[in-house]
Amino acid sequence: MKQGILYGVGLGPGDQELMTLKAARIVSAAKLIAYPADENGASFARRIAAAQISPGAEEMPVPIPMRVERDPARRAYDKGAEAIAARLEKGEDVVFLCAGDPLFYASFMYLLARLGSRFEVEIVPGVTSLTAVAARLARPLAARSDVLKVLPATLPEARLREELKTAQAAAIIKVGRHFDKVRAILDDLDLTARAAIVTDASLGDERAGPLSEVPAGARPYFSTILIYAGAEQW
Amino acid sequence: MKQGILYGVGLGPGDQELMTLKAARIVSAAKLIAYPADENGASFARRIAAAQISPGAEEMPVPIPMRVERDPARRAYDKGAEAIAARLEKGEDVVFLCAGDPLFYASFMYLLARLGSRFEVEIVPGVTSLTAVAARLARPLAARSDVLKVLPATLPEARLREELKTAQAAAIIKVGRHFDKVRAILDDLDLTARAAIVTDASLGDERAGPLSEVPAGARPYFSTILIYAGAEQW
Numbered sequence: 001m002k003q004g005i006l007y008g009v010g011l012g013p014g015d016q017e018l019m020t021l022k023a024a025r026i027v028s029a030a031k032l033i034a035y036p037a038d039e040n041g042a043s044f045a046r047r048i049a050a051a052q053i054s055p056g057a058e059e060m061p062v063p064i065p066m067r068v069e070r071d072p073a074r075r076a077y078d079k080g081a082e083a084i085a086a087r088l089e090k091g092e093d094v095v096f097l098c099a100g101d102p103l104f105y106a107s108f109m110y111l112l113a114r115l116g117s118r119f120e121v122e123i124v125p126g127v128t129s130l131t132a133v134a135a136r137l138a139r140p141l142a143a144r145s146d147v148l149k150v151l152p153a154t155l156p157e158a159r160l161r162e163e164l165k166t167a168q169a170a171a172i173i174k175v176g177r178h179f180d181k182v183r184a185i186l187d188d189l190d191l192t193a194r195a196a197i198v199t200d201a202s203l204g205d206e207r208a209g210p211l212s213e214v215p216a217g218a219r220p221y222f223s224t225i226l227i228y229a230g231a232e233q234w
Numbered sequence: 235m236k237q238g239i240l241y242g243v244g245l246g247p248g249d250q251e252l253m254t255l256k257a258a259r260i261v262s263a264a265k266l267i268a269y270p271a272d273e274n275g276a277s278f279a280r281r282i283a284a285a286q287i288s289p290g291a292e293e294m295p296v297p298i299p300m301r302v303e304r305d306p307a308r309r310a311y312d313k314g315a316e317a318i319a320a321r322l323e324k325g326e327d328v329v330f331l332c333a334g335d336p337l338f339y340a341s342f343m344y345l346l347a348r349l350g351s352r353f354e355v356e357i358v359p360g361v362t363s364l365t366a367v368a369a370r371l372a373r374p375l376a377a378r379s380d381v382l383k384v385l386p387a388t389l390p391e392a393r394l395r396e397e398l399k400t401a402q403a404a405a406i407i408k409v410g411r412h413f414d415k416v417r418a419i420l421d422d423l424d425l426t427a428r429a430a431i432v433t434d435a436s437l438g439d440e441r442a443g444p445l446s447e448v449p450a451g452a453r454p455y456f457s458t459i460l461i462y463a464g465a466e467q468w
Contacts, residue, residue, distance in 0.1 A: 010365070012254065020361060021258060022251035101361075103368040103375045116372060123369035127254060127335075131244070131359035134337040138346065138355055141337045145389055147397060150382040163381060166397070 004088040006119050007095045008102035008112065010126020011048040018127045019048065026124060027052040030095035034084055036107050037061035045097035060084070060094070064107055077107075081114035088119045101126040105152075105173065130171050133198045133224045136208050142169040146230045153178035161185050168230040175223040182225060186211065191227050199223040238322040240353050241329045242336035242346065244360020245282040252361045253282065260358060261286040264329035268318055270341050271295035279331040294318070294328070298341055311341075315348035322353045335360040339386075339407065364405050367432045367458045370442050376403040380464045387412035395419050398461070406459040416459060420445065425461050433457040 009026055012018035019027075027033070027049050037043040041061055046053075053059075062080035065072050084094050102108035102123050112121060130150065134141040142148035146168035151160055153175045164170055164185065172182055175197075186192045195211035199222060211225060243260055246252035253261075261267070261283050271277040275295055280287075287293075296314035299306050318328050336342035336357050346355060364384065368375045376382035380402035385394055387409045398404055398419065406416055409431075420426045429445035433456060445459060 010361075010369075013359075015256070017256035017259070018254050018359065020246065020252050020254055022249070024255060025251070101365040101368075101375075103373070104365055105376055105378070105380075109374040109377055112372065112374075121372055123372055125247075125252065125361050125365035125369040127244075127359050127361055128365060131335040131338055131362060134335075135244075135357035135359040138350060138357055139337070140343040140346075141335075142339055142384065143343055144339070145386045146339075147386075147389070147393075148384040150376065150384075152379045152381075154379045155381070159381075163400070 001091050003119055004091050004093040006084065006088060006111075006115055006121045007093065008098055008108045008121065008123040009049075009095055010098050010101040010106075010124055011045060012127035013100055013129045013132035014044070014048055015132075016048060016051055018132065019052070020124065020126065022124050023049075023126065024052050026095055027097070028054060030054065030057055030093070032058050032060065032087060032092055033095050033097060034060040034062055034080075035097040036064040039063065039065070043097075045099045048099060049097050060087075062096075062111075073110075077110040077114060081111050084111065085115060085118065088115070098126065101128045104128050104130075129173070129224060133171070133208075133226060136198050136206065137196045137226060139196055139226060140169070140228055140230070141171070141226065142228075143230055153182050157181055157185060161189065164189055164191065164227070167227070170227045172225040172227070175225060179223070183211070183214075186225075186227070191229060194229045195225055195227045197223055197225045235325050237353055238325050238327040240318065240322060240345075240349055240355045241327065242332055242342045242355065242357040243283075243329055244332050244335040244340075244358055245279060246361040247334055247363045247366035248278070248282055249366075250282060250285055252366065253286070254358065254360065256358050257283075257360065258286050260329055261331070262288060264288065264291055264327070266292045266294065266321060266326055267329050267331060268294040268296055268314075269331040270298040273297065273299070277331075279333045282333060283331050294321075296330075296345075307344075311344040311348060315345050318345065319349060319352065322349070332360065335362045338362050338364075339384075363407070363458060367405070367442075367460060370432050370440065371430045371460060373430055373460060374403070374462055374464070375405070375460070376462075377464060387416050391415055391419060395423065398423055398425065401461070402464040404461045406461070409457040409459060413457070417445070417448075420459075420461070425463060428463045429459055429461045431457055431459045 148169040149167040198208040382403040383401040432442040
């Protein structure tokens, strides 16, 4: 029997209109829709796609623990992958919803690692939070021969510092509780004046502006910091 | 009189279906559409958006020299910006089409630098070639605490080498005539086995696969190389 196809569909950063035409077409036509869900069943990916999901579609939440210790996360992905595999083996297509892009700091790649060699997979790229944040700020991400670095704020301070010293352009993601550490490094490297921050980029109460205007001690949780220190490019 | 709004609209990497719903809505409704065009009037951005452009829309090609020496490029952007400004001042909205994303190694930011302080600007982010290439290869771009570096192949060899040494994940863009230089560095750093290449990603005859299978001496012009050397992440 012919196996089903696994679709990994990027939905963009949160605004429903930043979904691609291809994502909207595939989600609308899907009979079986899977998505990552937290312990309470809430799913940001499902929320983005909600208006496109057909009323008759079957839904398959895949519980993914948010605080990722290695072993429970592995078990969750193993279990989710097996549930999806069982349906693909019956010849059913499975459309897996992904906030942002499926291969850019996203959980879809853990399913891909488990299922990619056994099943046909089609991936639909999506708008990342990176370009959405730059658009919100109306600031360049990178131009010409700039080196652009994407730096998770979870990295050790020394590593962040070294990477920032040699970047013309950088995006610091996953800022969360690392805000004070990041701010201190940027102050020290004289980069604060070239930095801007977007908080809660994909949720309701987005705020955006120069990093220098964020009061000391503030720790915006869902935030991305963009630094542009390219040469005079224009 | 109320001024018009300048829209910078990302159209994604080339496939018309990878345009966002928002881009399609704004382009379809536009009365005045501008886009970068080469010396012969050809425009990749216009080609992506063609199906969405209303038959009654006025078109304004903005000639941008492809081989960018600083002075002619500056004059071209100055002239294009003034032509757009003249229409915005009359209260007309101008929709500027951008392949990929307007702020990710794209020419829109040179117009933004000239017009952003004088006019209201709204930017619509798009899918970049980066995530499109990863989707085509079905390979992760970056996960968890990986540092992801976007490296233009136009950089000096020593700089490329240093940056690649400390990247868990990298995308080498603008490979073109720098293919041999890049390949030699990756061989030397033992990264070739972890690298894949997509050529002509946005044009008709896309090819994708392991870098090691590209024959010596080949110099694919429109190509992006992805390297994934992250730790065992799953």
